[in-house]
Amino acid sequence: MGDFDEARAWMVERQIVQRGVRDDYVIEAMRRVPREAFVPSDLREFAYDDTPLPIGGEQSISQPYIVAKMLAAAELQPGDRVLDIGTGSGYAAAIAAEIAGRVDSIERDASLAEGARERLQRLGYENVEVHVGDGTVGLAAHAPYNAIIAAAGGPHVPRALRAQLALGGRLVMPVGGSPSRQRLVKIVRRGEHDYDEHAFADVRFVPLVGDDGWPEPGGAPRTYDSRAEPTAPVPTASTPPPLAVAIRDAAEPLPDIDAPEFATFFDRFAMRRVVLLGEASHGTSEFYRARAAITRRLVERHGFSMLAVEADWADAAIIDRHVRDRPMPGERSRPFRRFPTWMWRNTDFMSLVAWLRSHNAEHRERETRFCGLDIYSLSESIDAVLRYLDSVDPAAARVARERYGCLGPWQKDPAVYARAALSGGYARFEEHMVAQLGDLLKSRLAYAREDGECCLDAARKARLVALAEHYYRAMYYGGPQSWNLRDTHMFDTLRHALDSRGPQARLIVWAHNSHIGDASATQMGRVHDGINLGQLCRAQFGDAAALIGFGTHSGTVAAASDWGGPMEVKTVRPSFDGSVEFSMHGTGLARLLLDLRPGVHDALRERLRAPLLERFIGVIYRPETERYSHYAQASLAGQFDAYVWFDRTSAVSALPVSADEKNHAAQAFPFGV
Ligand code: SAH
Numbered sequence: 001m002g003d004f005d006e007a008r009a010w011m012v013e014r015q016i017v018q019r020g021v022r023d024d025y026v027i028e029a030m031r032r033v034p035r036e037a038f039v040p041s042d043l044r045e046f047a048y049d050d051t052p053l054p055i056g057g058e059q060s061i062s063q064p065y066i067v068a069k070m071l072a073a074a075e076l077q078p079g080d081r082v083l084d085i086g087t088g089s090g091y092a093a094a095i096a097a098e099i100a101g102r103v104d105s106i107e108r109d110a111s112l113a114e115g116a117r118e119r120l121q122r123l124g125y126e127n128v129e130v131h132v133g134d135g136t137v138g139l140a141a142h143a144p145y146n147a148i149i150a151a152a153g154g155p156h157v158p159r160a161l162r163a164q165l166a167l168g169g170r171l172v173m174p175v176g177g178s179p180s181r182q183r184l185v186k187i188v189r190r191g192e193h194d195y196d197e198h199a200f201a202d203v204r205f206v207p208l209v210g211d212d213g214w215p216e217p218g219g220a221p222r223t224y225d226s227r228a229e230p231t232a233p234v235p236t237a238s239t240p241p242p243l244a245v246a247i248r249d250a251a252e253p254l255p256d257i258d259a260p261e262f263a264t265f266f267d268r269f270a271m272r273r274v275v276l277l278g279e280a281s282h283g284t285s286e287f288y289r290a291r292a293a294i295t296r297r298l299v300e301r302h303g304f305s306m307l308a309v310e311a312d313w314a315d316a317a318i319i320d321r322h323v324r325d326r327p328m329p330g331e332r333s334r335p336f337r338r339f340p341t342w343m344w345r346n347t348d349f350m351s352l353v354a355w356l357r358s359h360n361a362e363h364r365e366r367e368t369r370f371c372g373l374d375i376y377s378l379s380e381s382i383d384a385v386l387r388y389l390d391s392v393d394p395a396a397a398r399v400a401r402e403r404y405g406c407l408g409p410w411q412k413d414p415a416v417y418a419r420a421a422l423s424g425g426y427a428r429f430e431e432h433m434v435a436q437l438g439d440l441l442k443s444r445l446a447y448a449r450e451d452g453e454c455c456l457d458a459a460r461k462a463r464l465v466a467l468a469e470h471y472y473r474a475m476y477y478g479g480p481q482s483w484n485l486r487d488t489h490m491f492d493t494l495r496h497a498l499d500s501r502g503p504q505a506r507l508i509v510w511a512h513n514s515h516i517g518d519a520s521a522t523q524m525g526r527v528h529d530g531i532n533l534g535q536l537c538r539a540q541f542g543d544a545a546a547l548i549g550f551g552t553h554s555g556t557v558a559a560a561s562d563w564g565g566p567m568e569v570k571t572v573r574p575s576f577d578g579s580v581e582f583s584m585h586g587t588g589l590a591r592l593l594l595d596l597r598p599g600v601h602d603a604l605r606e607r608l609r610a611p612l613l614e615r616f617i618g619v620i621y622r623p624e625t626e627r628y629s630h631y632a633q634a635s636l637a638g639q640f641d642a643y644v645w646f647d648r649t650s651a652v653s654a655l656p657v658s659a660d661e662k663n664h665a666a667q668a669f670p671f672g673v
Helices: 002-017 024-032 041-046 064-073 091-099 110-122 159-163 243-250 262-269 285-302 313-323 347-362 378-392 394-405 414-423 426-447 458-477 481-500 533-544 580-585 602-607 623-630
Strands: 053-056 059-061 081-085 102-107 128-132 145-150 165-178 181-191 194-203 274-277 306-312 369-374 507-510 545-559 568-572 591-595 612-615 631-634 642-649
Touching: 002 024, 002 064, 024 064, 024 091, 041 053, 053 110, 064 091, 064 165, 064 181, 064 194, 081 091, 091 102, 091 110, 091 128, 091 145, 102 110, 110 128, 159 165, 243 580, 243 591, 243 602, 262 285, 262 545, 262 591, 274 285, 274 533, 285 347, 285 507, 285 545, 285 642, 306 313, 306 378, 306 481, 313 347, 313 369, 369 481, 378 394, 378 426, 378 458, 394 426, 426 458, 458 481, 481 507, 481 533, 533 545, 545 580, 568 623, 580 612, 580 642, 623 631
Parallel strands: 081 102, 081 145, 102 128, 145 165, 274 507, 274 545, 306 369, 306 507, 545 642
Antiparallel strands: 053 059, 165 181, 181 194, 545 568, 591 642, 612 631
16 A cells, blocks of 8 residues: 555645645545545556546546545534445545544445445444435434535435534535536535525536435436426516627627638737637637638737747647748658648648748748647657557557547546556556657757757756656546646747747737636636646736637537547537537627627626536547537636637648648648658
8 A cells, every 4th residue: 555655645735735625634634545445456556646436336436636625615523423425435435534523424326335334444444334325315313414425416405414414514515407517515504494505616426316316317207396407587677688699799790711801800919919819629620711810910910920839849840940941850841740630731721831931931030930839749649659559568559549539638538547457557558658758759859959949948958858757657648637737838838939039029829729718717627627728828928818719500520539540521510508609609690709808798708707518629529429528618708808709610621641642742842742
């Protein structure tokens, strides 16, 4: 067990303390309870990862941070009597037992309960009793309780649980109108019939199945009291108009992207130092063309002198040489030949490259540079991992492919981790892989002499090498921390790029909405503590940064089904009722700009602060599981300063990669073959 002490201490520090949990009892308890004893033995290597893990029977052990957050909210005190609903592995019960006087823990699944009982006994928790039963009716025999916590989400707070709270007692549980999406609710009993109640976080728990919870899967549907599902409001004179109507009233219809006026709509952001342009997928033509039009205008009319994009820095450096007509390094280089090639090897981006080159040729005194923000090169690194694992352990390679196929910040599928076990020790190759990726980075940095002037001086190179190990380790496992590290590095590169161009320099960024929309206004930020480029830009530049999001309702998109798979032109499903996109679609406008800056449409802005579903399509699109894999809660007005809408969109046209598909080679350089 000693092996895990460091991981545990690190977990408590990074995931609990640094995220603002202040309850010393909880912090101390989490430092003591060996979480590795509560996860299946083949998943121990992940015991201290920032994620829930499967424990069998489609159930999971909660993410450590969520356990801490709930127990801190329940304000456990020494001597308290606690009811823990949903024993699962018994981990939360053990933490509670470290603090409280006595814990009753109740689990509906008899075999999970048995496992937890045996485990808690073995670890010496004598003040916990595990019961098999339905927690929605509580445990009247042992009530009242000073604290009740539930690790499964119900449609409302069961009546019996309210009644079993002692005066001053606290109840914390996930409550929501859908079995898998909830708000964490805290109730404090102030008097016989007097309860304070408030919600404090968005969460995803397994369903609370029972008499006063959700019906058994496959069982007969039941109806609930009025708390269960919000019913549609009855319109009255004072009811605000439906969201789509309010959006239509505030929206500025946009002309065709190719119309000269299109980009003038964005002049309002021309005084900002950094203008970040998002996209809701990595393969939609309209997003590229609109961003290209805005970029041309900002460069031509407003003196922006650099375009920095979410792309591999070494590949981007070749484009930079091309647009500034500098000699190519060594052999003629052909960039962006690695998955996902269509992200940059597409006709829309190629047109912008051609424009930048001719613009620079005419304005040598104020050249516009092109730069990639991803110095560690996610795609090259993943490529290297997959190639190596393919050669040493194909089973591990399959697992790696699945992990990288996950959608980054929202890794919602703990089962993917479970399959890691089948590979027989993914961890075995970690040291080798981290070393190999480190070597790859060093050779990339050595190769970059001339390109270094943009954002890579010697000191920065040394720092990148020093930090690489941490990044590659996280990246190898594909865990959620790798997201935060990547965005932090992208932000560092952006700052250096800006500094390298002098104090007056202004810069345009192209990256996915998930990097650009302030993460603190999204589920990723609130629940998973994700941070991103847009948020870091706001913190650093304040009002001098403009965060502009893009969205669509339906059409086609270029994407793959799995990491490394071929590009397909997929149909984008019409957006879900209840999503941001659905309200935008409801305006009936084909193209629009919504200005979300303070003081412009404040009433609507306030409404768009409420979290709504929002769609995120990356290089992978899985329409079959779309709701689960591509939608997350986000507050549009918190994320962006403006939102650009194209109701119907189409896939980018990819350029060929292989030598035998020769096509307009001459003028297509550097993409030509
Ligand atoms: N606290 C647990 C997390 C368990 S997940 C841990 O730390 O490991 C939630 C658990 O709630 C599942 O095991 C599920 O079987 C259980 N559950 C769901 N509905 C229940 C109910 N009505 N009564 C008791 N347990 C329930």
